[in-house]
Structures are given as structure tokens and as C-alpha cells.
Amino acid sequence: MKTEHQALKRKMEARHLLMISLGGVIGTGLFLSSGYTIHQAGPVGTILAYAIGAIIVYLVMLCLGELSVAMPQTGSFHVYANRFIGPGTGFTVAILYWFTWTVALGSEFTAAGLIMRNWFPQSPTWIWSLLFMIVIFVSNAFSVRFFAETEFWFASIKVLAIVFFIGIGLLAILGVFPVTGYNPQPLFHNLYANGLFPTGFKGVFTTMLTVNFAFSGTELIGVTAGEVKDPAKTIPKAIHTTLWRLIIFFIGSIMVMATLIPWKQAGVIQSPFVLVFKSIGLPFAGDLMNFVILTAILSAANSGLYASTRMLWSLAHERTISPIFGRTTTNGVPLFALIASMLGGILALLSSVIAASTVYLVLVSISGLAVVLVWMAIALSEINFRKAWLKAGHSVKELKFRTPWYPIVPWIAFLTSLLSCVLIIFDPTQRPALFYMIPFVIGCYVLYYVKKAIRKNVNKNL
Helix, strand or coil, X not given: CCCCCCCCCCCECHXXXXXXHHHCCCCHHHHCHXXXXXXXXXXXXXXXXXXXXXXXXXHHHHHHHHHHHHCCCCXXXXXXXXXXXXXXXXXXXXXXXXXXXXXXXXXXXXXXXXXXXXXXXXXXXXXXXXXXXXXXXXXXXXXXXXXXXXXXXXXXHHHHHHHHHHHHHHHHHCCCCCCCCCCCCCCCHHHHCCCCCCCCCHXXXXXXXXXXXXXXXXXXXXXXXXXXCCHHHHHHHHHHCHHHHHHHHHHXXXXXXXXXXXXXXXXXXXXXXXXXXXXXXXXXXXXXXXXXXXHHHHHHHHHHHHHHHHHHHHXXXXXXXXXXXXXXXXXXXXXXXXXXXXXXXXXXXXXXHHCCCCHHHHHHHHHHHHHHHHHHHHHHHHXXXXXXXXXXXXXXXXXXXXXXXXXXXXHHHHHHHHHHHHHHHHCCCCHHHHHHHHHHHHHHHHHHHHHHHHHHHHHHHC
């Protein structure tokens, strides 16, 4: 029986979940990394890569939907993996997910500090990073409702910015606004100017990890399951709109970028959003987009700290790590887990300054693949959950949310996620991620079973 010092509170409303699930996926992956993808895969290749990525994510979310509605728990996919794959896998999934968000925190705080130097060039980056750390920590420390409200407004700014970007971009493509370097209007010339796949078709597959990174955050729907009101109603609504949201916001944005920016000019030096606005001659384009990117960074940090905190709470709640991380305040906030996750983010930030080419490179490589491994665990958990559900004498009709086309959907979700991991071996710049990840995952399993053996031995001797 949970006490008031261990329990979380269901304070999130439907509008919070909808905007968190929408805003969680719109981050630096879209605002900055999309330029790299266009440069690597070409315009049509990028649109195709994002379309494939959107379908993979949607299939994973359909699997997560059935699990989350049947068992709405915080840290959901770690709990599901623990029950339906194995405790070692459950522990590894939780560590991977905690790790990926904690490492992301370090890079987000650094990026936020660098953005502020555009307006205050003489100020040191670390002061701004520290300020944003305090803001994000406070947002999470008050209550889950305060976090949800903060994230609601962060996400709203991002969504409005993208809608504005797509609208202005389409008008520019059709010639309503003049575009520098094009006379008459560009229409869709850039999409096929150098052939459909100027870098070869393999570019579509080698950029899949970058695309998956851009889509990471969608699975936050599952993390919030233990703190959202009426999960049986709100979670399916958020999941059913996933595919349309990804198509409109991601593929719509990529289509505009790929049409207005020659693929060789796209990269990671400058946001493709800024490049488009500048080419149209929009006043204050740089400042406007820097503000939106800053909002996206803070939103990602806010969601990241929330997600990593709940993973630690979930591990403590399952008695896998020290119970101190399961203690909550009177507002239902796991404060010790929050502090530990923030310290992890600070250590990641320090490693990005002190050992950027060694330690931090390894951390980023592992965290880049971690989310895809979590997606694989979600799909496999769904396959095993449905089998266990039927074996226990239940019928499929009893499920309030059902993954369609079972077992085809979960198996496709699992295999396509696996394939996107394996295919990076063909990209020499991303290949090290695979080599770092394998020993890390093995290490997680070894740690779990060594701890289990020690605990068993201690209990035996008591």
C-alpha cells in the first residue's frame, strides 16, 4: 500500500497531455538537426526518411497505447518491460531512458546559454545555463500540475511558430512572397534539381538515427500515464492524433525547408528555419527564431527532467534502487529523484566542456540510440502482454484500447526500430554509437544480476 510519501498525484488534464505529447516531439531535432538530414539525404530523401520515421513512431505509440490504458503507471515502459520481457530488461530500459534525458539536459542547458549570447555577447555562457537550470528545476519541484502548465505554454509557442513557418513558407513557394535567389517563384524545383536522391538512396537509411532522435519525446505519453486524469480517455486521444501531428508539423516543415533551401546549403551551422525566413526577407527573422529555438530547448529540458525523474521514482517504487528516490513531497513530487537527475544533467554539461571529444562524445552516442531501444522494448512488451492477457482468461474485447492488427503492428514496430539501429553501421560518422551502446547495455544487465545475486546472498545469511 502506497503512503502519502510514495504516491504521485493525477493532476494532469487532457489539454496538458495533448500539448506535452505534441510539444515533446518538437525540439532541437526539428529546429536544428533537420538541416543536417537534408544535407545528408537530399530533399526527397529527407521527406521519405521523416515519413518512414513517423510511421515507426506511430506503430510504437499504438503498442504503448494498449499497455498504458490497461496499466496506467508512471515509468510505464520500464514496468512493462520488467513484467513482460524480464527484470533485467526492465532495469536496462529505465537506465537507458533516464540516461538519454539526463545527457540531453546537459546539451540543452549549454545550447540555451549559447542562444542568449546572441543578445548578450559579452556575457559568459555558464551564467545563463545556471539561470535556466534553476528555472527548470523550480518548474518540476513545485508540483506535477505546475510542470504541466509550464510545458503547455512552452509547447504552445513551438506549435504556433511551426504553423506560422509552414504558412509563410507555402506562400513563398507559390510566389506570394519574393525569395532571394529565385525569379520567378521557386515552386518545387529544389526537390528534383539534382535528382531525387543526390547522395544515393542509402542516405535515407543512414539518416534514420537522426530522424529517430528528432521524434524522441513522443513516448512521454507513457511516462505521464500515472499522473494524468482519466488515462483511459486522454491517452488514446493523444495517441490517435500522433501520426497526423507528425505529418503536419514535421513533414510539412521539412517540405517547406527542402523546397526553399538548396540541399547543399542545408546543414547544422544555422537553423534551416532561420535560413528560410532570411531568404524571404522577414524582418527580425534571426531574433524571432532564436526565441522559438530557446523555447524549444527549455521545453526539452523541462520534459527531460520530468521524464528522468519519473524513471528513477519508478525504479525505487519497484525496489530496484534505493527507496529514497521513491519518496515524494506533499505535492507528489519525487524530490530526491529530481535532484539526482538534475545532478546527472550538470555532470553531462561539465563533460561537454571538459571532455567534449572523449567522455561527452560517448555519452551522446549512447543516448542517441537509447530511445530506439526503448521503442523496441515497448513493442516486444505489447506482444508478450497480449499473450499473457489471453492466457489469463481475458478476451481482447475487454481491453479499452487495442493495438490494431496484432501481432503485425508490434512486430513491424520492433523490426523497423531494430533495422534503424543496425543501418547506422553504414554511416562512419554514426557508427561509433553502435559500438559504445552494445557494451553499455551489457553492463546494465551485468549490474542488475550482480546486484540481485548480492541481495539474495545477504537475505540468505540474515
